[in-house]
Amino acid sequence: MAATKRITADVVVIGAGIVGTAIARELSKYELSVVLVEKEADVAFGTTKANTALVHAGYDADPGTLKAKLNVAGNALYPKITQELGVLYKNTGSLVVALDEDQMLHIHELKIRGEKNGVPRLEVIPAERLLELEPHVNPDAVGALWAPTGGITCPWELAIAYTENAVLNGARVLLSSPVIGIDVHEGRVTTVHCPNISIDARFVVNAAGVWADDIERMAGRDDFEVTPRRGEYYLFDKRASRIVARPLFPVPTPFSKGIVVAPTVDGNLLAGPNSVLTGRKDDYATTAPGLAEVLEGARKLIPDLPVREAITNFAGLRAVAEPGGDFIIGVSPGLSNFINAAGIQSPGLTAAPAIAEMVRDILSDVGLELMEKPDFDPIRKRPLRFTELTREEQARMVAEDPKWGHIICRCETVTEAEIVAALHSPVPCTTVDGVKFRTRAGAGRCQGGFCGPRVVAIIARELGIPVEKVTKKGGKSRIVMGPSKEPLLECSCSVEGMEKEVGDDV
Amino acid sequence: MSRIECDVAVIGAGPAGLAAAERAKQSGAGRVILLDRDRELGGILNQCIHNGFGLQLLAQELTGPEYAEHFINKTFDSGVETMLNTMVLDVTRDRQIIAINSDEGLMRIDAEAIILAMGARERNRGAVTIPGTRPAGVFTAGAAQRFINMEGYMPGRRVVILGSGDIGLIMARRMTWEGAKVEAVLEILPFPSGLTRNIVQCLDDQGIPLYLSHTVISVKGEERVEGVTVARVDENLKPVPGSEWDIECDTLLLSIGLIPENELSREAGVELDAVTGGPVVTDEMETSVPGIFACGNVVHIHDLVDNVTREAWAAGEGAARLVTGKQPRGATIRTRAGDGIRYVVPHVVHVQNLADRDVRLFMRATHPAENVRVEVVVGDNVLFSKFERVVRPAEMLALTIPAGKISEQAIADAGRRGEEGSKNGPELVVRVTPRDVHKRGGVQA
Numbered sequence: 001m002a003a004t005k006r007i008t009a010d011v012v013v014i015g016a017g018i019v020g021t022a023i024a025r026e027l028s029k030y031e032l033s034v035v036l037v038e039k040e041a042d043v044a045f046g047t048t049k050a051n052t053a054l055v056h057a058g059y060d061a062d063p064g065t066l067k068a069k070l071n072v073a074g075n076a077l078y079p080k081i082t083q084e085l086g087v088l089y090k091n092t093g094s095l096v097v098a099l100d101e102d103q104m105l106h107i108h109e110l111k112i113r114g115e116k117n118g119v120p121r122l123e124v125i126p127a128e129r130l131l132e133l134e135p136h137v138n139p140d141a142v143g144a145l146w147a148p149t150g151g152i153t154c155p156w157e158l159a160i161a162y163t164e165n166a167v168l169n170g171a172r173v174l175l176s177s178p179v180i181g182i183d184v185h186e187g188r189v190t191t192v193h194c195p196n197i198s199i200d201a202r203f204v205v206n207a208a209g210v211w212a213d214d215i216e217r218m219a220g221r222d223d224f225e226v227t228p229r230r231g232e233y234y235l236f237d238k239r240a241s242r243i244v245a246r247p248l249f250p251v252p253t254p255f256s257k258g259i260v261v262a263p264t265v266d267g268n269l270l271a272g273p274n275s276v277l278t279g280r281k282d283d284y285a286t287t288a289p290g291l292a293e294v295l296e297g298a299r300k301l302i303p304d305l306p307v308r309e310a311i312t313n314f315a316g317l318r319a320v321a322e323p324g325g326d327f328i329i330g331v332s333p334g335l336s337n338f339i340n341a342a343g344i345q346s347p348g349l350t351a352a353p354a355i356a357e358m359v360r361d362i363l364s365d366v367g368l369e370l371m372e373k374p375d376f377d378p379i380r381k382r383p384l385r386f387t388e389l390t391r392e393e394q395a396r397m398v399a400e401d402p403k404w405g406h407i408i409c410r411c412e413t414v415t416e417a418e419i420v421a422a423l424h425s426p427v428p429c430t431t432v433d434g435v436k437f438r439t440r441a442g443a444g445r446c447q448g449g450f451c452g453p454r455v456v457a458i459i460a461r462e463l464g465i466p467v468e469k470v471t472k473k474g475g476k477s478r479i480v481m482g483p484s485k486e487p488l489l490e491c492s493c494s495v496e497g498m499e500k501e502v503g504d505d506v
Numbered sequence: 507m508s509r510i511e512c513d514v515a516v517i518g519a520g521p522a523g524l525a526a527a528e529r530a531k532q533s534g535a536g537r538v539i540l541l542d543r544d545r546e547l548g549g550i551l552n553q554c555i556h557n558g559f560g561l562q563l564l565a566q567e568l569t570g571p572e573y574a575e576h577f578i579n580k581t582f583d584s585g586v587e588t589m590l591n592t593m594v595l596d597v598t599r600d601r602q603i604i605a606i607n608s609d610e611g612l613m614r615i616d617a618e619a620i621i622l623a624m625g626a627r628e629r630n631r632g633a634v635t636i637p638g639t640r641p642a643g644v645f646t647a648g649a650a651q652r653f654i655n656m657e658g659y660m661p662g663r664r665v666v667i668l669g670s671g672d673i674g675l676i677m678a679r680r681m682t683w684e685g686a687k688v689e690a691v692l693e694i695l696p697f698p699s700g701l702t703r704n705i706v707q708c709l710d711d712q713g714i715p716l717y718l719s720h721t722v723i724s725v726k727g728e729e730r731v732e733g734v735t736v737a738r739v740d741e742n743l744k745p746v747p748g749s750e751w752d753i754e755c756d757t758l759l760l761s762i763g764l765i766p767e768n769e770l771s772r773e774a775g776v777e778l779d780a781v782t783g784g785p786v787v788t789d790e791m792e793t794s795v796p797g798i799f800a801c802g803n804v805v806h807i808h809d810l811v812d813n814v815t816r817e818a819w820a821a822g823e824g825a826a827r828l829v830t831g832k833q834p835r836g837a838t839i840r841t842r843a844g845d846g847i848r849y850v851v852p853h854v855v856h857v858q859n860l861a862d863r864d865v866r867l868f869m870r871a872t873h874p875a876e877n878v879r880v881e882v883v884v885g886d887n888v889l890f891s892k893f894e895r896v897v898r899p900a901e902m903l904a905l906t907i908p909a910g911k912i913s914e915q916a917i918a919d920a921g922r923r924g925e926e927g928s929k930n931g932p933e934l935v936v937r938v939t940p941r942d943v944h945k946r947g948g949v950q951a
């Protein structure tokens with residue numbers, strides 16, 4: 001067994017979801033050594049990759065809760081954050097649709113609640129106006145709550161961008177590094193252990209999503225319990241996206257904001273989630289009854305939902321923390337240098353930028369000195385995407401590098417150049433899913449049926465590993481099992497050998 | 507951006523594009539350019555290294571690449587220009603193509619006529635909603651075929667195949683030969699969707715069980731597929747509670763159908779048929795946008811390459827007639843799928859063509875039947891019919907109406923007398939009837 005490496009850090013952040021990455025980036029503004037530790041092969045492989053991707057306005061949470069406060073604060077930070085980090089965000093506004101007069105009463109209550117939470121410009125609108133805004137909405141609708149500050153974004157893109165910017169500003173990221181033990185000495189956490197590395201840390205932030213209670217238990221505390229609540233989805237072809245222009249919500253239930261129909265920033269249409277308690281923290285399976293429930297719910301809002309245009313299904317897990325059900329953000333009782341950012345269920349994506357600031361302030365309160373870095377660079381350049389370039393720019397890119405002329409993913413029109421860039425980016429990806437999240441290769445209507453083999457070949461070439469070692473998402477998720485007996489034809493998609501650039505040791 | 511002008515531009519160099527380009531050139535078109543995004547000509551045929559191509563047209567049993575080779579040679583000999591590694595990004599109504607490759611960069615091609623021959627893509631898991639986990643090891647059969655035949659890698663060792671389409675059947679045999687264990691092939695319908703000869707050669711001969719009226723209801727395994735749950739389905743194709751069982755496997759192959767690849771057609775404003783998923787075409791293989799033609803899997807899914815080639819010839823000739831100013835004029839008549847028929851291609855026939863040349867109709871049956879007549883009917887009159895010992899949804903039917911068999915007069919007379927289809931004017935209805943039904947003055951082929 002390889003000897004365990006030992007390093008030190010001012011702050012170790014456990015979990016590279018949207019919360020952990022936002023915190024790491026916030027801390028990278030200061031003269032600190034920050035290490036972000038993630039058990040999966042890439043950032044954003046937890047709940048952050050499977051949610052509704054909405055930037056909530058903030059009328060939903062009970063006034064006075066952290067959820068309410070951080071939702072509204074986070075929402076206000078989105079325009080600036082996404083601009084700095086080159087991430088897609090659209091301020092579409094959002095609508096809660098009432099289908100009868102009873103629900104209309106709820107709409108008015110929601111408006112009052114939202115105003116208490118500080119949500120600006122909420123408005124109850126009549127059916128005519130709703131139909132004007134959303135012509136495909138259920139014609140039985142009697143009115144809606146219009147929240148102009150609602151929006152949509154791309155959660156994994158934001159988590160990747162946060163991480164890249166943090167790395168650019170000196171933070172370290174350890175992927176495929178599950179935390180397996182935490183040492184405590186006299187009421188303080190001293191060391192965080194992963195299988196191949198141990199980190200002596202002055203402060204530790206627990207942002208491990210549904211696993212946050214297990215992480216706290218590793219440090220000898222048992223203050224809360226995280227119960228995963230699954231939400232399942234349908235994703236539809238881009239052709240279906242014209243159906244709605246902005247997120248449509250039903251009137252919420254006590255358990256969830258209900259089954260939403262929403263556009264995505266990439267131009268697809270999303271329907272979901274339902275809300276089902278599940279015993280397991282790795283239970284991302286969809287179920288037949290769950291998916292049926294999603295369709296039924298979505299059809300209440302959009303009766304002519306284009307079901308035939310479905311391209312994939314997925315599920316995400318809400319981290320519901322008990323007691324309280326609110327976000328748990330603060331110093332762990334009895335551990336003066338261990339900060340929980342746990343129970344971050346919805347609206348956690350929206351709240352993340354504000355959670356990061358709150359965690360920074362808590363760290364400062366418990367003794368972390370924050371000295372601003374003079375050379376902090378808040379800008380993370382958006383990776384070039386072929387489809388976002390004008391024809392002239394495309395022509396120029398191909399002239400500079402022929403890989404821009406080689407389309408690998410036909411559905412999303414992704415070039416070889418974009419995939420190569422992702423594999424050598426500041427937080428390089430190593431898996432097929434990683435390439436998909438960074439470039440959208442394989443995220444379109446054929447779901448990698450066409451580009452899958454081609455992407456595998458490029459990953460193998462660029463990382464200098466055998467094709468058999470390429471995985472979908474790390475671990476044992478190998479794509480192929482070994483050579484076939486007789487490769488009868490020459491490989492037509494292996495791309496000519498290229499000097500391999502070695503990525504950073506992250 | 508470089509600019510290119512030509513008479514005919516063909517998008518896609520599978521069997522459809524190859525035959526269409528060559529035939530357009532032979533029929534008098536000037537500059538003909540054939541574009542394909544892949545590295546070689548031949549399209550999907552390149553990965554079909556099994557036998558069974560060309561039985562009808564070339565009277566020999568070739569592999570996919572061999573069949574392609576035959577037409578690639580003809581294409582080169584005819585003087586068609588080819589551009590490989592070239593992706594077409596956009597097609598407009600006024601026949602402008604934007605394409606890209608690594609060498610020439612972006613280019614704009616202005617064509618008098620365009621032939622769409624982009625083929626089809628495979629339906630995937632999302633299209634049929636298979637619940638469960640999302641591990642590695644779920645492949646479309648075509649992707650698996652590409653891994654094995656073109657790249658030399660085994661996608662898995664213990665395999666379950668969903669769908670009895672031809673690609674899946676061929677892959678069942680291929681994977682068995684490669685040493686994998688194919689545990690089962692499941693088909694949700696009560697009858698197989700692939701060709702009979704493939705059921706026999708690829709499943710029966712290999713001892714692979716085929717479960718009709720069965721489907722996969724869940725995928726298991728977090729990182730790599732560890733198994734699937736399967737169940738019997740009832741007549742509404744819903745899983746029967748209590749009938750489910752688990753099969754251990756590391757791979758699930760999907761052979762659940764092909765979807766004509768019509769993204770470009772849509773952009774160009776070409777009208778599509780909801781049943782075939784492809785463009786509405788005339789017997790010249792011209793789409794609803796004048797000057798844009800289509801053939802092959804982009805129009806409707808073919809099971810035999812011979813029919814692809816025949817259809818492509820019609821498209822090539824049609825495009826050549828357009829650029830040489832010899833398009834047929836005058837009345838047209840619509841076709842319609844009658845009893846027992848799911849669809850008919852082409853959708854529109856020139857009456858003049860019926861008089862001047864053989865006109866070929868392609869169609870699929872809605873369900874299997876034996877000892878039937880496939881009839882072409884106008885109004886209440888059977889104008890042409892053909893005996894078929896068996897018809898199956900899996901096997902495309904072709905009906906060649908000999909030149910002059912259906913005269914303009916016959917259509918006019920029949921249209922006047924008949925009730926059916928009267929609101930759109932006379933229609934050529936194709937239907938399936940039992941053989942022994944009394945014939946009403948039809949012509950026997």
Ligand SMILES: Cc1cc2nc3c(=O)[nH]c(=O)nc-3n(C[C@H](O)[C@H](O)[C@H](O)COP(=O)(O)OP(=O)(O)OC[C@H]3O[C@@H](n4cnc5c(N)ncnc54)[C@H](O)[C@@H]3O)c2cc1C
Nearest residue numbers: 015017018019039046047048054179209231318348349350
């Ligand atoms: C169905 C659903 C819909 C939602 N919709 C919205 C929405 O529309 N808008 C919104 O604002 N919010 C929404 N949310 C909430 C939002 O998605 C979450 O709040 C947010 O993604 C949580 O981020 P996180 O970083 O806390 O968790 P995660 O993304 O799960 O990150 C935690 C990370 O910790 C890692 N980890 C766990 N254990 C260890 C260990 N031992 N060692 C190292 N790393 C470890 C995990 O691998 C994971 O990557 C939704 C949530 C769900 C489930």
Ligand SMILES: Cc1cc2nc3c(=O)[nH]c(=O)nc-3n(C[C@H](O)[C@H](O)[C@H](O)COP(=O)(O)OP(=O)(O)OC[C@H]3O[C@@H](n4cnc5c(N)ncnc54)[C@H](O)[C@@H]3O)c2cc1C
Nearest residue numbers: 518520521522542543549550558594624625802803810811
């Ligand atoms: C696995 C399999 C087994 C089969 N077995 C048999 C058999 O045994 N016998 C038999 O007779 N028939 C068989 N067939 C049927 C027959 O071969 C196919 O129907 C036929 O190949 C379809 O031809 P096509 O030219 O329409 O499409 P394709 O062969 O798919 O060609 C389409 C071409 O268009 C190109 N293209 C698409 N979009 C673009 C774009 N935007 N820009 C540039 N190029 C583009 C593609 O790269 C491709 O080369 C089989 C088919 C399959 C898939």
